[in-house]
Each structure stands twice: as structure tokens, then as C-alpha cells.
Amino acid sequence: MKILVIGAASRLGKYLIPLILEGNGSKRNELILTYHHSEIDFSAMGVNPEDVVVEELDITQSSQVLYIMLKHTPPLTVHLAAYTNVAAPERDEKEKELCSRINIVGTNNIALNVAKLRGKLVFPSTDYVFNGEKPGGMYTEMDLPNPLNHYGWTKWYGEKRVLKWLSPDRVLILRMSIKRRPFDHEVAAIDMWTSAGYVGDIALEIALAIANFDRVIEILDQRKPIIHIGTARRSIYDLAVKLNKGTEKEGQVSKTTREKIEKDTGLKLAQDVSLNSSLWDREVKPQL
Numbered sequence: 001m002k003i004l005v006i007g008a009a010s011r012l013g014k015y016l017i018p019l020i021l022e023g024n025g026s027k028r029n030e031l032i033l034t035y036h037h038s039e040i041d042f043s044a045m046g047v048n049p050e051d052v053v054v055e056e057l058d059i060t061q062s063s064q065v066l067y068i069m070l071k072h073t074p075p076l077t078v079h080l081a082a083y084t085n086v087a088a089p090e091r092d093e094k095e096k097e098l099c100s101r102i103n104i105v106g107t108n109n110i111a112l113n114v115a116k117l118r119g120k121l122v123f124p125s126t127d128y129v130f131n132g133e134k135p136g137g138m139y140t141e142m143d144l145p146n147p148l149n150h151y152g153w154t155k156w157y158g159e160k161r162v163l164k165w166l167s168p169d170r171v172l173i174l175r176m177s178i179k180r181r182p183f184d185h186e187v188a189a190i191d192m193w194t195s196a197g198y199v200g201d202i203a204l205e206i207a208l209a210i211a212n213f214d215r216v217i218e219i220l221d222q223r224k225p226i227i228h229i230g231t232a233r234r235s236i237y238d239l240a241v242k243l244n245k246g247t248e249k250e251g252q253v254s255k256t257t258r259e260k261i262e263k264d265t266g267l268k269l270a271q272d273v274s275l276n277s278s279l280w281d282r283e284v285k286p287q288l
């Protein structure tokens with residue numbers, strides 16, 4: 001199948017693209033990859049650039065999105081392009097505006113044009129659509145979002161735009177949290193909880209959903225096309241220890257608290273945005 005991947009130079013794209021290219025079983029997919037400013041690192045992906053088509057695209061420009069869609073008419077689009085810096089919009093109005101433009105206007109442009117061409121869309125969203133105040137976390141797909149930070153708001157509004165233009169049988173919104181290995185910081189909170197996973201592992205789950213798009217929609221059977229994907233609920237500190245295991249940073253992460261990070265950064269942090277992924281783990285995945 002022909003698949004358009006927008007935002008191919010993203011962290012997630014690096015792990016996901018080789019998996020999508022391989023496709024399901026014997027047949028490889030035909031990929032059109034778009035980048036913005038940063039170039040796609042094909043050697044890191046282990047992908048031959050000659051096996052794919054590469055296009056430049058700024059998703060905030062509706063005419064560019066339409067041009068790419070009309071040129072390639074992809075039956076399936078995977079939208080990975082986003083403004084993902086959570087802290088900057090909290091401190092700077094210009095960054096806030098840019099974040100909204102990319103995550104809301106850009107996503108609207110993609111969803112609208114996918115709908116015009118009667119295509120299908122996979123849209124990764126985030127655990128930050130929740131404010132983290134639910135006791136014990138483990139948010140389900142039925143819980144109502146109420147984000148704590150601007151990034152979370154823009155991703156939730158992005159979800160709404162996607163659901164506005166595309167009928168529930170033409171879109172999959174996959175909420176998740178992804179982390180690099182080793183862990184990005186030297187300290188980690190013992191009193192903040194997450195179900196984030198290593199980006200390479202989460203990419204495998206997303207690739208499975210993409211390869212089985214129609215079957216996933218069939219299993220959801222008219223329910224909202226939103227699925228939580230994650231690992232077990234654990235503290236950020238425990239996650240950092242797990243991610244660092246076997247790396248050059250093993251045993252090097254120190255404990256801290258949410259209060260201390262909030263004081264040091266001036267940011268308000270969510271306490272528990274862990275996602276309940278039982279719909280995916282126990283109901284959908286076993287039927288694929």
C-alpha cells in the first residue's frame with residue numbers, strides 16, 4: 001500500500017519508518033516521506049533513500065498539504081509532524097503561538113485534505129491531554145481530557161480537528177508517551193507516574209496498528225477511534241532506571257521530587273498521566 005508519512009525526521013519516525021516500509025508479511029509498502037527543516041537520517045533508520053519518495057512539506061501551509069495529497073493520493077497518511085517542546089510555550093508567547101499553529105492548524109490542514117481525498121489517517125497523540133490529577137492515574141479512552149500545559153491543549157485540539165473532518169472508520173488516534181534510551185536527564189522524580197515506553201518498543205505497537213488499520217477499526221466497532229498505548233504504570237525514576245539499564249548511564253540517575261523540579265523550572269508538572277492500555281493490550285491486539 002502507498003503510505004504518506006508526514007514528519008519523517010521525527011524521533012518516532014526514525015523507529016517507525018523501517019517497520020512501516022517492511023509492511024505486513026511478504027509485501028513491502030510504498031512510502032512517501034516528508035520532512036520540514038531537519039533532514040531525514042536514512043542511515044540511522046537503516047533505510048535506502050532510493051526505496052522511498054521524499055518531499056519537503058510545511059504542514060502549516062494548507063496549499064502545500066493539498067499539493068502533496070493530490071500528487072500522491074495516499075490511501076493512508078501517518079501524521080508525525082508536531083511541535084513537541086512542552087516547556088517553551090509555557091514561558092514564551094511566540095512559542096505558544098507556533099505550537100498552536102503547528103499542532104492545531106497543521107493537523108487541521110492534514111485531516112481536512114485526507115478527508116477530501118477519502119483517505120485514512122493515523123495520528124499519534126499524548127498522555128499530556130490529561131492533567132494528571134486522577135487518583136491512581138491509569139486514564140482510559142473514556143476519560144475526558146483536561147490538559148495542564150499548552151502542548152497538551154494543542155494536541156487535544158488536534159485530536160478534535162481530526163475527528164471533525166474524518167469519520168470514525170477513517171482515523172486512528174494513538175495516545176502514548178515515548179522516551180529515549182538512555183533517559184534524557186540526570187535526575188528523575190519518585191512521585192510522578194507514567195506509562196511511557198522506549199520509543200523503539202512503542203513504534204512496534206504503532207506499526208502493528210498501522211498494518212492492521214481496518215481490522216482495528218472493525219474491532220473498535222463504532223467506538224471512538226482512540227487507543228492508549230503504553231507500558232506498566234511506574235514512577236519516572238523507575239522508568240529512568242529501566243531505560244538506563246545496559247547503557248553507559250546505568251546506575252547514574254538520581255532521585256528528585258515533582259516539587260523540586262517545579263521550583264527549579266517554574267513549570268507546573270502533571271503528577272500521574274499513566275495511561276490504561278488494556279483496550280489495546282487485552283482486546284484489540286489479541287485479535288490481530
Ligand SMILES: NC(=O)c1ccc[n+]([C@@H]2O[C@H](COP(=O)([O-])OP(=O)(O)OC[C@H]3O[C@@H](n4cnc5c(N)ncnc54)[C@H](OP(=O)(O)O)[C@@H]3O)[C@@H](O)[C@H]2O)c1
Pocket residue numbers: 007008009010011012013035036037038039057058059060079080081082083084102106124125126127155175176177178179
Ligand atoms: N515525544 C513524545 O513523548 C511523544 C509522546 C506522545 C505523542 N507524541 C507525538 O508523536 C509524534 C512524533 O513525536 P516526536 O517526539 O517523534 O517528534 P519530534 O522528534 O519532535 O519531531 C517532530 C517533527 O515535526 C516536524 N515539524 C515541525 N513543524 C513542522 C511543520 N510546520 N511542517 C512539517 N513538519 C514539521 C519537525 O521537523 P523540523 O524539526 O524540521 O521542523 C520534526 O521532524 C508527534 O505527533 C508527537 O506529538 C510524542
